[in-house]
Amino acid sequence: MRPVLRLPPELSIYTVREVRAQWLDWLAGPPAAGPDGPGRTELGRPEQVDGSAVAEIDAAGVQLLMSLAREIDAAGGALQLASPSSALAGACDVLGVLAYLTGKPAEANA
Numbered sequence: 001m002r003p004v005l006r007l008p009p010e011l012s013i014y015t016v017r018e019v020r021a022q023w024l025d026w027l028a029g030p031p032a033a034g035p036d037g038p039g040r041t042e043l044g045r046p047e048q049v050d051g052s053a054v055a056e057i058d059a060a061g062v063q064l065l066m067s068l069a070r071e072i073d074a075a076g077g078a079l080q081l082a083s084p085s086s087a088l089a090g091a092c093d094v095l096g097v098l099a100y101l102t103g104k105p106a107e108a109n110a
Contacts, residue, residue: 010055
């Protein structure tokens with residue numbers, strides 16, 4: 001299993017290039033051994049992403065997070081956003097993606 005990905009305090013247009021490179025390295029790391037053997041993501045296995053440290057986020061940051069979710073989905077896994085900060089939850093809610101990223105209805109994330 002990959003280690004938990006901890007989101008940085010700032011996810012904005014000013015940091016997405018650097019953060020994207022770090023996330024690609026994380027994605028390239030060894031996933032859990034799945035039914036197809038080592039190096040294969042177990043289908044539907046959640047990849048933990050800790051959003052508790054995010055203090056500043058804009059639409060570019062949410063877009064990058066959605067891109068990460070799609071990459072994990074393409075590998076057969078699922079992004080599971082754990083402990084989103086109020087800033088992160090608010091931005092994702094405004095853009096209509098909070099329930100998708102957390103797997104919970106928007107009311108349960110408040």
